[in-house]
Amino acid sequence: MREQAAGRPELRGDCARCFGLCCAALPFTASADFAVDKAAGTPCGHLRPDHRCGIHDRLRQEGFSGCTVYDCFGAGQRVSQVTFGGRDWRGGPPERARRMFDVFPVVRQLHELLWYLTEALALPAARPVHDDLRRALAETERLALGSPEELAALDVGAHRRTVDVLLLRASELTRAGVRGRRKDRRGADLMGARLKGADLRGVSLRGALLIAADLTGADLRGADLIGADLRDTDLTDADLTGAFFLTQPQVQAARGSAGTRLPGSLTRPAHWAPAV
Known part of the structure; x- marks a missing residue:
């Protein structure tokens, strides 16, 4: 993609x-x-x-x-x-x-x-x-x-x-091609939100504030992340494959782990745990 x-x-x-x-x-x-x-x-x-x-x-x-x-x-x-x-x-x-x-x-x-x-x-x-x-x-x-x-x-x-x-x-x-509920969370204030393991497939998070949010193990496949603020967001073991409009600066600002799955075009930040 x-x-x-x-x-x-x-x-x-x-x-x-x-x-x-x-x-x-x-x-x-x-x-x-x-x-x-x-x-x-x-x-x-x-x-x-x-x-x-x-x-x-x-x-x-x-x-x-x-x-x-x-x-x-x-x-x-x-x-x-x-x-x-x-x-x-x-x-x-x-x-x-x-x-x-x-x-x-x-x-x-x-x-x-x-x-x-x-x-x-x-x-x-x-x-x-x-x-x-x-x-x-x-x-x-x-x-x-x-x-x-x-x-x-x-x-x-x-x-x-x-x-x-x-x-x-x-x-x-x-x-529209993602099965299930496709919520529109454009511009939502989700600072510090507890979204561990959340099913966020196909969700619009355009411009959402996710500063320091817990997205551990969350499923973000097919999510729109354009302009989302991911500073200090915990993406440990989260699945972002298929997420779109996600950029390298957003990934650099977040925290992740060896289990975090990224789109192939993005580089795993040096401050994250290396992939196994």
Whole structure:
């Protein structure tokens, strides 16, 4: 189901081809996720001259777990190598750095949409909307190739809302094929919920808050997880095979075990127990 999205390496972050944009462009606030405050457009103190992280191997130990769950979906290398033609924000005019930092979050959103659209096109049950999905994919690709000026002026929120209508329809068509009750828990507040062993097959959890929820042994096959907040969610022995619109950052933010079953396109986080 997810092989089509997984087969697009340009939608995966490649730090070796990026100028450390996520470490400079984005802000973060001192919290459980970040050890210090950092303003947008200010390089992180751990960013080295070669654009690599100086504490990459010990981010969690140093209090920067938020960095370990971030994924630009390949936007970093697109902005660095395509939008700005390989011109670094360091050593250039201040205007270039400012524009790169402004454009990066826009392209990141477009690349996330490309991931979802590509995955939706791999859902057999969503065939009735495949033509519309292909048109939306082509338009999103076109927008992502825009000039810095075009990207800065883009109303990415409006485009996202248009695409979300199609993704929702693809979800409805796919979940309709799941036997049993298919609850709609879109946007539900399930923080800390006790859902151990729950049958969540075909459930819509779009945008649901599942922070620190107990999903031990839960069955999430065929569930829609787009935008679900899985920070510190316990996925020990849970079955997420066939779950769709699930991304690597969501998995990185959760807790799992050797028995947690993931879609084939996603990587088991290093902080989880290794699979047996």
